[in-house]
Amino acid sequence: MAPAPAVPAAQATFAFEPFTGAPGNIADDLSRAIGTKARVEGLTLVRRVGADASYRVKGYLSATGDPSASAIFYVFDIFDANGVRMNRITGTEAAPGVNGDPWESADSDTLDRIAARAVLAIKAWLHSR
DSSP: OOOOOOOOGGGOEEEEOOOBSSOHHHHHHHHHHHHHHHHHHTOEEOOSTTOOOSEEEEEEEEEEEOSSOEEEEEEEEEEETTSOEEEEEEEEEEEOOOSSOGGGGOOHHHHHHHHHHHHHHHHHHHHHO
């Protein structure tokens, strides 16, 4: 399938799909952090249900850790209106160590850093096309 025509940065809208891999509470907190950072950076987000968007963003998250350190791995794929992947953002965010479930290390500071990096990467991509 051919890519959709490019959308001018000032008119671009983004819809985030539900995140894959993260527990519901972590996904909800990350969604809120992304929404906050997107507003600050001037990116327009739309609700997924029933809303048209220039681009859809699919996020994949995983966590690993032990008592000394943890890490949250993330991938955000940006798809155009035709479903063609336009960009991939990947990264790892260090988090405090935990005993047990590594998702417990995904505190608000960690999620805020992931949100900031993802939104800034999306903004950079949008303005570099």
